[in-house]
Amino acid sequence: MTIPISTFKRIKILSLFSMAAFAFACSSPNSTDSEKRYHNNFQPGEIWLDSDSVHINAHGGGILFHEGVYYWFGEHKTAGRGGNSALVGIGCYSSTDLYNWKNEGIALASVEEEGADIEKGCVMERPKVIYNAETGKFVMWFHLELKEKGYEAARTAVAVSDQVTGPFTYLRSLRPNAGQWPMEYTEAEKNQTFESELEWWTPEWMEALKKGLFVARDFEGGQMSRDMTLFVDDDGTAYHIHSSEDNLTLHISELTSDYTDFTGKYTRLFPGGHNEAPAILKRNNTYYLIASGCTGWDPNAARSAVASSIWGPWEQLGNPCVGDGSDLTFESQSTFVLPVQGMDDAYIFMADRWRPKDPIDGRYIWLPITFENEKPVIKWQDEWDLSVFDSQTVQK
Known part of the structure; x- marks a missing residue:
């Protein structure tokens, strides 16, 4: 954009x-x-300096809270049109107050090895890190595209570390749930066949898509995975939420107990809805999803949904953004929802304002999420701080 x-x-x-x-x-x-100065508020869309007076370089990121510290993991961009490729890797920053961030260095570096999954020049997007208390490992997942292959690989990749800031050890990449049908499929749906030469975007093609055309196409090799996020539920079960089926359908997939693989249990969310950039939160035993449409680097209107179970059924709620600029999500795209520790009913909407001509200059849009009539609401603010959560009206 x-x-x-x-x-x-x-x-x-x-x-x-x-x-x-x-x-x-x-x-x-x-x-x-x-x-160089001390930050005491958020200024969405402005240059955000770290403790070394350098613009924070952690795009498409997610945040892990661990032992009293927030850790922000994100894509390390470089200058110029090639700056969206992973020429450096995935960076990490730390903070105790969410305003001021220290650069902890590169948590997972791209490598020089020719043909490696994470060879310099590949695409490493939307990294998310979660902690597994049973194994004592920090587990990172991210969207991976192979060098000079465009976006055809559509894979997810996993790395682990004994230390929260890394370095992370790269394990592998894959397409999720190979040889597995969605959990809601009946035997009849598992055995259905589709005409192979349907013309895209026709009513017949869209109906076949909703019934599982692409699920069947990718059954053996695994389902596509592009924009993604992670979510750990109250019982410790972790989920990988990703844009699949050529970005036409979201999949919610359960991870194994060590968080490094898929159990094969997954569901399809809004088939044909063309959703990407998923972010998820849980409030009052209710799950909320925020996502975007698919318009490349250009912004579009956010959309939201709600469910009483992670497995659905999910009900669409419309655009959570309101006011001027809401039709373009304030010129940004969702990446994560951050629960603020030590505060009740406090959630931050994290989004990126992409700049594909000079990716390193991308900006961060952090805004408070409030709830009105049990629906998430995001309003623009030029400046704000965490005190907004003290004064907001909480509707339980």
């Missing part, structure tokens, strides 16, 4: 030299020592 580049605040233009420096600062994710 193309978005006007905002300027840094509190920079005094004293001369032609300082004007040039100002212009440079506006186009660069790095900042001078003089701009």
Whole structure:
């Protein structure tokens, strides 16, 4: 998406030299020592400096809270049109207050080895990390596309570490649930056949898609997995939620007890709905999903859904965003919902404002989620802090 580049605040233009420096600062994710400051609020869409006065580089990210510290894992982007490729890997930042972040380095690095899954130049997107108390391992999953193969691989990949900040050890990539049918399928559905040459987007094709055309197509090799997130339920069961079937259907898949593989139990969510960028939360024993449509790097209207069970049935709730800019999710796309520790009913909507021409300059849109009539609501705020959760009206 193309978005006007905002300027840094509190920079005094004293001369032609300082004007040039100002212009440079506006186009660069790095900042001078003089701009280093302590953050005490969120400013969605603005440059967000880490403790080294460098714009945070953790795109498409997710956050793990562990032993009193938040850890933000995200894609390390580089400058220029090739910056969406994984030339460095997946980075990690830490914070105790959510405003101020320390760069902990690269948690999982791409490698020089030719032909390796995570060879430099591959695509490593939307990393999420969860902790397994039984094994004592930190488990990372992310969307993987092989180098110079576009988005045809549609795989998910897993890595593990003994330390929260890494380095993570890469295990493998795969397409989930090979040789498995969705849990809701009847014997008749498992044995159904489809015409192989249906024209895309015709009513006949869409009806076949909803019945499982692509599930059957990918049955042997495993189901496609692109945009993804992880969710650990109250009982410790972990789930991998991903865009599948050529981004036309979301799948919710159960992970094994060590979180490093799939059990084969999964369900399809909104077949043909064209959803990606899933994010999920649980509130009052109710599950809420926030996702986006599929428009490439361009923003679109978010959508939401609710269910009393992770397995559904899921009911669509519409766009959770309200007000000016809501029709484009405030020029961003969802990536994660962060529960704020130590606060009741406090959730942060995390989204990315993509800049494909210069990915390193991508911006973060963090906004509070409130609930009205048991539906999630996201409103734009230029500046805000966690005190909003103290004053909001909570509808139980």
